[in-house]
Amino acid sequence: MLLEPKSLDNIIVGLLVDNFFKWYVAPKDLWFLDRKKQADAYIKKFKEIGLKNIGNKIEEVDERKGIEVLDENSFIEFIRRINKYAVSTNELRESLKLNLLTTSKQDTFYSFLPSLYVNVDKRELYSLYPEPASYEDFVPKNWSGVYEDFLPKIDWEEKYWYDKNGIDLLNLENNRGKK
Template sequence: MKPEYAEELIVGIINEGSFNWYILHNDICIMNLDINESAYRKKGYNFTIDEKYRFGIRVVNEKTKDDFLEKIKPYMISADELREMMSMESDPDELLSYNPSILIDFDKKTLLSYYPEYMSFEDFVPEGWTGKYQFFKDIIPERYRFWDNAKG
């Protein structure tokens, strides 16, 4: 799988002190479908979200994280793989797809979003979590910074 601007996102996840990159469809990254659905209803839409696309998990939190992380394992990608993919890109527009969009930290119960488009992932976090729109590339451990030393 390859990142695609605003569709297939590069997402960092921290769990039990371990860090991993994933390429996930943007809909999978809405952690609390109940809040998302409610926001649509407040705007007058008769809207029901089918959680099947997200493996039947309506709210991704500390209670459902193990199931969620198991289901997204096929989408895990290493920094080296991302670095190699990025180095093969020559089109500046394609390189935009390699900007990490979301950082989910299960240990600190935070979601940081730097998603460049209309969706505010930080507004749809589970109860007890903190969501922020914030640049976060500088807090990623150096060994996971695939954009460093990438050619392209």
């Protein structure tokens, strides 16, 4: 695992493309799907408080250079660029178990709670991100974005927060979604 999950910095994202699911632990700024919408909202907000000529203050991360909008067409290139952030379910599970031994339960919960689920096949983004980043507001045209509990949408074998005995290590689902 290249990056450790860290609340508000490196988020856990589930991505489904062409019926293939993969987890990623990556910097949170990579996942605003429509950077133009994000930039426009940023500029509007600052104009409302009286600032002018602020320009586009959204920093372009290397993996997003040249990809202003992540949609069903650009995700293939993006996935190639972010492959280094891909992590297996077992890796996440083992890292979670280790974290529970070395970090407070609360810190572990916020770091290991999946933040986003992006279903490219259905053009959907679901967010559980705990801060007011509002990823769901910055989705491409013809996509839906919602702030909603997406954990039941994740296949059982991908739910890293369950151990091999079916115990919910973070008590995320309170016995929902069991086998």
